[in-house]
Amino acid sequence: MSSSGVYSCSCKIGPSILNGDLSCLGDECKRMMDAGADYLHLDVMDGHFVPNITFGATMVKWLRKKQPGVFFDLHMMVSEPEKWVDEMADAGANQYTFHLEATENPRDLIKQIRNRGMKVGIGIKPGTPVEKVLPYVSDVDMVLIMTVEPGFGGQKFMADMMPKVKHLRRNHPGLDIEVDGGVGLSTIATAAEAGANMIVSGSAVVKSPDPKSVITQLREITEKWIKQNAQQQTQ
Numbered sequence: 001m002s003s004s005g006v007y008s009c010s011c012k013i014g015p016s017i018l019n020g021d022l023s024c025l026g027d028e029c030k031r032m033m034d035a036g037a038d039y040l041h042l043d044v045m046d047g048h049f050v051p052n053i054t055f056g057a058t059m060v061k062w063l064r065k066k067q068p069g070v071f072f073d074l075h076m077m078v079s080e081p082e083k084w085v086d087e088m089a090d091a092g093a094n095q096y097t098f099h100l101e102a103t104e105n106p107r108d109l110i111k112q113i114r115n116r117g118m119k120v121g122i123g124i125k126p127g128t129p130v131e132k133v134l135p136y137v138s139d140v141d142m143v144l145i146m147t148v149e150p151g152f153g154g155q156k157f158m159a160d161m162m163p164k165v166k167h168l169r170r171n172h173p174g175l176d177i178e179v180d181g182g183v184g185l186s187t188i189a190t191a192a193e194a195g196a197n198m199i200v201s202g203s204a205v206v207k208s209p210d211p212k213s214v215i216t217q218l219r220e221i222t223e224k225w226i227k228q229n230a231q232q233q234t235q
């Protein structure tokens with residue numbers, strides 16, 4: 001959609017509340033938005049595509065009531081992502097990010113998501129080469145490069161995924177590229193230098209005594225690299 005042309009992506013910080021207190025998710029979301037988050041990254045796990053289970057559309061629906069104006073990026077770590085498009089749209093999801101590995105028909109799924117008025121994100125696991133996602137990049141709003149194996153919080157950031165981000169950024173200066181997994185103050189520069197502009201941060205933000213300061217720093221570093229990479233592109 002917005003993937004070609006000039007270097008036009010902007011920095012967005014989206015905390016993942018996966019490591020927060022799930023029994024008070026509504027408060028947790030509010031705490032993150034008050035700390036300066038741009039959007040919320042909601043990790044949906046089905047116990048099948050990934051070993052863990054988190055929550056489904058009912059939870060999203062209630063969160064939506066508490067946070068009417070916030071952009072919800074639904075990270076669907078589920079098998080048969082086709083099954084939940086309608087429910088998540090009805091629940092108030094803004095973006096439906098599915099895993100390429102989970103579907104046989106990415107093109108039909110992309111259409112199905114658009115027909116329900118949501119933005120489309122497509123994610124790949126660490127073992128999936130970036131080449132596999134390239135045929136779909138111009139049809140989606142965002143590409144998610146997993147920087148850990150999906151399914152658990154608190155894992156170590158995989159810097160060896162950065163060539164995927166660089167490859168996408170080189171060819172799609174305006175594309176929203178999201179990184180997810182192990183992103184915090186010690187790893188953000190690596191991700192931002194490679195070209196990521198949508199930053200999912202879990203433990204580093206949620207478990208910090210001062211989430212506002214962490215989000216501010218993540219933003220400053222990401223914006224610095226967006227500027228720098230854009231300059232390099234025009235040179």
Ligand SMILES: [Zn+2]
Nearest residue numbers: 016043075180
């Ligand atoms: Zn996620």
